[in-house]
Amino acid sequence: MKQIAVLLIALVTLGLIIGCIERLWPAVRQKVFREQWRVDVCYWFFNPIFTKTVTTICVGVVIFSVVALTGIDADVLRTQGFGPVAAQPLWLIVFEMLVFGDFLGYWIHRMFHHVDDLWDIHCVHHSSEKLDWLSAVRVHPLNDIFSKTLRVLPFAMMGFPLTALAFYLPVLILLAIFLHANVPWSFGPLRYIIASPNFHRWHHTSAAEGQSKNFAGLFPIFDWLFGTLYLPQKPPVEFGISEVMPATFFRQLAYPFKPQRLGNAVTEVDTRSDQATGNA
Numbered sequence: 368m369k370q371i372a373v374l375l376i377a378l379v380t381l382g383l384i385i386g387c388i389e390r391l392w393p394a395v396r397q398k399v400f401r402e403q404w405r406v407d408v409c410y411w412f413f414n415p416i417f418t419k420t421v422t423t424i425c426v427g428v429v430i431f432s433v434v435a436l437t438g439i440d441a442d443v444l445r446t447q448g449f450g451p452v453a454a455q456p457l458w459l460i461v462f463e464m465l466v467f468g469d470f471l472g473y474w475i476h477r478m479f480h481h482v483d484d485l486w487d488i489h490c491v492h493h494s495s496e497k498l499d500w501l502s503a504v505r506v507h508p509l510n511d512i513f514s515k516t517l518r519v520l521p522f523a524m525m526g527f528p529l530t531a532l533a534f535y536l537p538v539l540i541l542l543a544i545f546l547h548a549n550v551p552w553s554f555g556p557l558r559y560i561i562a563s564p565n566f567h568r569w570h571h572t573s574a575a576e577g578q579s580k581n582f583a584g585l586f587p588i589f590d591w592l593f594g595t596l597y598l599p600q601k602p603p604v605e606f607g608i609s610e611v612m613p614a615t616f617f618r619q620l621a622y623p624f625k626p627q628r629l630g631n632a633v634t635e636v637d638t639r640s641d642q643a644t645g646n647a
């Protein structure tokens with residue numbers, strides 16, 4: 368009950384603060400209670416309560432495996448790390464975790480876009496057609512479990528103290544909420560240094576406009592290095608996917624396992640032929 372109360376307070380607080388900012392500087396004019404806001408509220412409560420538990424178990428299995436492989440004590444692995452990495456000053460460890468974490472995040476995110484079965488999971492997140500701060504939390508549980516577990520494994524193997532990740536992940540969550548906000552901010556000349564709402568909102572546009580661009584969560588330099596940077600000055604206005612995503616929470620959870628996949632394939636072909644003939 369306490370966790371639900373904390374989540375409810377955070378939801379109302381962020382809703383008031385970021386909601387006001389979105390009303391004052393909207394990138395796209397849309398209703399306060401836009402379509403499917405209730406679905407996103409379900410994710411707001413479901414992922415921290417259910418998904419986080421499963422993710423923690425999976426991360427525990429990773430740590431247990433690294434302990435078994437290296438013979439290093441689990442507590443030392445968690446709190447101090449090991450080897451040359453752990454011998455560095457704390458500020459350098461934190462900096463390396465941010466940069467290396469974003470590098471890993473870039474490739475994991477790109478993989479979610481280019482492997483069909485992973486896209487079936489990740490496209491749930493991309494299905495929001497009205498993008499705002501709340502749509503940041505529309506993430507399928509498998510998306511969260513896979514991406515966090517895959518990220519922890521290299522950190523553990525290289526000797527980074529894993530408790531530092533416990534501070535790093537909440538920062539990423541808050542940043543993700545900010546990057547989806549319905550504001551046109553691009554940070555001017557800093558737009559190549561640090562991810563902005565404009566940078567990430569282009570990532571959410573349709574496939575034709577930029578969907579497979581801007582994969583970095585923090586540093587656009589990775590998109591620049593690997594040829595996926597896309598930063599028009601104007602803010603994007605249309606978001607979503609070509610697949611037909613169910614409109615309810617539980618049907619979205621079932622979507623990657625979809626018997627309806629064949630139906631979607633037909634719909635996709637129909638949509639593409641409509642686009643080709645200028646009807647979409």
Ligand SMILES: [Zn+2]
Pocket residue numbers: 476480489493570
């Ligand atoms: Zn994506």
